[in-house]
Amino acid sequence: MRTKFFISTFLLTVFVLLISCTSEKPKDIIAENFDFAEQQLLYAVDLTDEAIKNDTRDSLAKANRPLVSPRTMGEDGSLVMVPARDWTSGFFPGELWFMYEYTKDPKWEELAVRFTSPLESQKLNKGTHDLGFMIYNSFGNGLRLSQKTNYSEIIMDAARSLASRYKPGAKVIRSWDHNRDKWQCPVIIDNMMNLELLFRAFKESGDSTFYTIAVNHANTTMENHFRNDYGTWHVIDYDTITGEVLHRNTHQGYADESTWSRGEAWALYGYTMTYRETKDETYLTHAQNIADFIFSHPNLPEDLIPYWDYNAPEIPNEPRDVSAATVTASALYELSLYGGEKADEYKKWADTIIENLTNNYRATLHSDAGFLLLHSTGAKSLNSEIDVPLVYADYYFLEALLRKSKIENKQSLF
Ligand code: GLY
Numbered sequence: 108m109r110t111k112f113f114i115s116t117f118l119l120t121v122f123v124l125l126i127s128c129t130s131e132k133p134k135d136i137i138a139e140n141f142d143f144a145e146q147q148l149l150y151a152v153d154l155t156d157e158a159i160k161n162d163t164r165d166s167l168a169k170a171n172r173p174l175v176s177p178r179t180m181g182e183d184g185s186l187v188m189v190p191a192r193d194w195t196s197g198f199f200p201g202e203l204w205f206m207y208e209y210t211k212d213p214k215w216e217e218l219a220v221r222f223t224s225p226l227e228s229q230k231l232n233k234g235t236h237d238l239g240f241m242i243y244n245s246f247g248n249g250l251r252l253s254q255k256t257n258y259s260e261i262i263m264d265a266a267r268s269l270a271s272r273y274k275p276g277a278k279v280i281r282s283w284d285h286n287r288d289k290w291q292c293p294v295i296i297d298n299m300m301n302l303e304l305l306f307r308a309f310k311e312s313g314d315s316t317f318y319t320i321a322v323n324h325a326n327t328t329m330e331n332h333f334r335n336d337y338g339t340w341h342v343i344d345y346d347t348i349t350g351e352v353l354h355r356n357t358h359q360g361y362a363d364e365s366t367w368s369r370g371e372a373w374a375l376y377g378y379t380m381t382y383r384e385t386k387d388e389t390y391l392t393h394a395q396n397i398a399d400f401i402f403s404h405p406n407l408p409e410d411l412i413p414y415w416d417y418n419a420p421e422i423p424n425e426p427r428d429v430s431a432a433t434v435t436a437s438a439l440y441e442l443s444l445y446g447g448e449k450a451d452e453y454k455k456w457a458d459t460i461i462e463n464l465t466n467n468y469r470a471t472l473h474s475d476a477g478f479l480l481l482h483s484t485g486a487k488s489l490n491s492e493i494d495v496p497l498v499y500a501d502y503y504f505l506e507a508l509l510r511k512s513k514i515e516n517k518q519s520l521f
Contacts, residue, residue: 136461136462136465137508137511137512137515139465140461140465140479140504140508141206141209141210141505141508143469143472143479144202144206144479144505145206145210146472146473147470147472147473147477147478147479148202148203148206148477148479150472150473150477151177151186151199151476151477151478152203152218152477153477154177154186154476154477155176155177155186155188155199155222155477158174158177158185158186158188159173159174159175159188162174162188172190172191172192173190173191173225174188174189174190175188175189175190175191175196175222175225175226176188176189176191176193176195176196176197176198176199176200176222176498177189177199177476177477177478177498178193178195178497178498179476179478179485179492179495179496179497179498180475180476180478180495180496184475184476185476186476186477187476191225191226191228191229191241192228192229192232192235194235194237194240194241195240195497195498195499196226196229196241196245197226197240197241197242197243197244197245198240198244198498198499198501198502199222199498199502200219200222200223200226200244200245200248200249201244201245201248201502202498202501202502202505203215203218203219203222203223204219204223204245204248204249204252205248205502205505205506205509206218206219206505207219207252207253208248208252208509209505209508209509209512216252216253219248219249220249220253220255222245223245223246223249226241226242226245226246227246227261229241229242229265230242230261230264230265230268231264231268232268233268233271233272234284236269236272236280236281236282236283236298236301237301238265238266238268238269238301238304239269239300239301239302239303239304239305240300240301240499241265242261242262242265242304243262243265243301243303243304243307244502246258246261246262246265247262247303247304247307250262251521259311262304262307262308262311263308263311263312265304266304266305266307266308266317267308269301269304269305270305270308270316270317270320273320273323273324274292274345274347276346276347276348276349276350277292277327277345277346277347277348277349277350278323278324278326278327278350279292279294279298279323279324279327279328279345280294280298280301280320280324281293281294281347282294282295282297282298282342283295289344289354290342290344290353290354290356291344291345291346291347291353292344292345292346292347293342293343293344294324294327294328294332294342294343294344294345295341295342295358295370296328296332296339296340296341296370296371296373296374296377297369297370297373298324298328299324299325299328299373299374299376299377299378299380299381300373300376300377300380302321302324302325302377302380302381302384303380303384305317305318305320305321306318306321306380306384309321321381321384322381322385325377325378325381325390327350328343328377329378329389329390329393331343331352332374333374333393336400337393337396337397337399337400338366338371338400338417339366339367339370339371339374340355340356340357340363341356341357341358341359341360341367341370342354342355342356342357342358343355344356357488358486358488358489359485359486359487359488359489360416360488361415361416361418361419361420361487361488362418364418365416365417365418365419366400366416366417366418367415367416367417368413368414368415368416368417368428368431369415369428369430369431369434371397371400371401371417371431372401372430372431372432372434372435372438373434374397375394375397375398375401375434375435375438375439375442376434376435376437376438378390378391378393378394378397379391379394379438379441379442379445380438380441382394382445383441383521391445391447394438394442395442395447395449398439398442398449398453401413401435402452402456404417406418406419406422408423408427410459410463410467411432411456411459411460411463412427412428412429412432412460412463412464412468412482413427413428413431413432413435414426414427414428415427415428415431415484415487415493416487419487425487426482426484426487426493426494427468427482427483427484427494428482428483428484429464429468429480429481429482429483429497429500430483430484430497430499430500430503432460432464432500433460433464433480433499433500433501433502433503433504433506433507434499434503435457435460436456436457436460436461436464436503436504436507437457437503437506437507437510439453439454439456439457439460440453440454440457440507440510440511440514440520441510441520443457443514444514444520454514457507457511458511460507461504461507461508461511464480464504468480468481468482469481470496475496476496478496478497478498478500478501479496479500479501479504479505480496480500480501480504481494481495481496482494482495482496483495483496483497483500485497
């Protein structure tokens with residue numbers, strides 16, 4: 108009897124040991140994605156260096172507007188590069204800073220510095236509102252992670268350039284200079300993202316002008332860019348003297364009265380960030396209402412990766428916009444820290460987005476021009492960049508993964 112007992116106990120132990128050795132450990136989605144990103148971004152750096160070397164533009168273009176960063180993939184699978192003045196030039200250096208933040212490997216810091224430096228040429232560019240994307244995502248992350256003192260001066264110069272576009276009569280920062288026959292002072296919802304540069308300049312210098320401009324822009328945008336359901340108009344045109352709203356239009360969305368998905372994501376991120384910088388609960392409530400719009404929308408697909416516009420006419424046969432999903436996920440991680448009855452849901456929605464992107468939207472290693480994610484849409488209304496990888500989708504994907512990691516390890520996000 109005893110022998111039988113020992114034999115069965117022995118067999119059971121062997122069985123349990125076998126099971127525990129062969130069953131896979133649960134996959135760490137953050138580590139796995141950064142592992143992929145490490146390999147894919149080194150490949151992207153090689154492709155980028157090659158594209159810069161083989162630039163076929165004329166010598167004047169090469170001298171005046173050297174190519175600095177990848178933006179998307181062409182139809183033939185080639186890398187589409189941009190000069191420093193393109194609004195997307197800061198995202199690739201930003202990704203390299205995120206890799207340094209995650210790995211602490213000096214190799215990534217060196218690469219980040221190399222791809223950040225050429226963007227200094229834009230610090231005095233007063234012809235764009237996108238200096239936040241260009242300078243803050245590159246030099247701003249660099250300052251946060253490596254304390255380079257000249258980065259602080261560059262950020263201050265860029266903030267002064269951005270502030271030069273402020274129109275005190277309308278209390279907004281002008282977005283675009285094009286289409287002057289159509290708009291007097293166009294402001295796009297995207298512009299909320301560039302306020303982070305001004306908040307940083309206020310903290311660097313103590314000059315409250317930057318803070319006031321940022322808060323005024325956020326307040327005017329809150330008043331005029333949102334419908335009753337918290338969906339957004341993309342472009343609001345202002346009279347610069349009286350502040351009167353002249354037009355409500357779209358540029359990258361389906362229609363003037365539709366809600367362009369990435370615009371809504373910029374709004375969510377922008378008001379969450381504005382709450383962080385001001386601690387004014389009005390912005391928090393606003394961000395929560397924007398999240399409600401997105402996550403109760405009947406046209407949001409089950410996997411939470413939106414179509415390019417919430418009112419696109421051929422849904423479900425419309426392209427997705429992964430960039431809207433990554434911006435949303437990153438914003439939701441931050442929003443989940445600020446309480447409210449849906450705080451846990453914000454984290455769960457962000458986790459679901461990350462999981463679905465990882466499983467179903469990721470690029471192929473050492474292919475897809477070195478991008479991390481597929482299926483973004485730049486501007487379907489302009490027949491541009493439809494269902495392609497986009498560098499800003501990847502940037503906010505890595506930022507979201509870092510935020511998830513910090514939250515789960517009980518570290519501060521900033
Ligand atoms: N800020 C430009 C865009 O989102 O396409």
